[in-house]
Amino acid sequence: MSARQRISERIRRHIRQRANYLCEYCHAAEQWQYVRFTVDHVIPRAQGGADTLENLALACFHCNRRKADRLTAVDPASGEEVPLFNPRRDVWGEHFIWSADGLSIIGTAPAGRVTVAALVLN
Numbered sequence: 390m391s392a393r394q395r396i397s398e399r400i401r402r403h404i405r406q407r408a409n410y411l412c413e414y415c416h417a418a419e420q421w422q423y424v425r426f427t428v429d430h431v432i433p434r435a436q437g438g439a440d441t442l443e444n445l446a447l448a449c450f451h452c453n454r455r456k457a458d459r460l461t462a463v464d465p466a467s468g469e470e471v472p473l474f475n476p477r478r479d480v481w482g483e484h485f486i487w488s489a490d491g492l493s494i495i496g497t498a499p500a501g502r503v504t505v506a507a508l509v510l511n
């Protein structure tokens with residue numbers, strides 16, 4: 390069964406409001422996208438993640454598709470496998486900054502770096 394069927398419209402509305410209508414990974418604004426954002430399972434269902442608010446995040450189609458069922462990725466700086474950015478546990482501003490021209494996202498901590506690389510945020 391798809392997330393769309395399992396998660397009620399009320400919960401989906403709550404998730405969008407909580408995320409301020411931004412993708413919780415790349416901070417794209419939903420209003421500028423052609424397709425409605427999706428609800429991402431931070432811990433994938435395939436790995437036991439629940440359909441609860443604590444495990445759900447608003448994600449653009451692009452980030453959701455690239456993240457897929459992953460929880461970790463290899464940090465390009467250290468070569469070590471580290472957890473991806475977790476929007477329920479981690480603070481965006483502690484893991485990412487915008488480049489000076491405002492066009493790209495730079496990972497400033499391991500979770501930020503692997504998420505930029507794994508989700509191809511730029």
Ligand SMILES: [Zn+2]
Pocket residue numbers: 412413414415416417448449450451452453
């Ligand atoms: Zn995104």
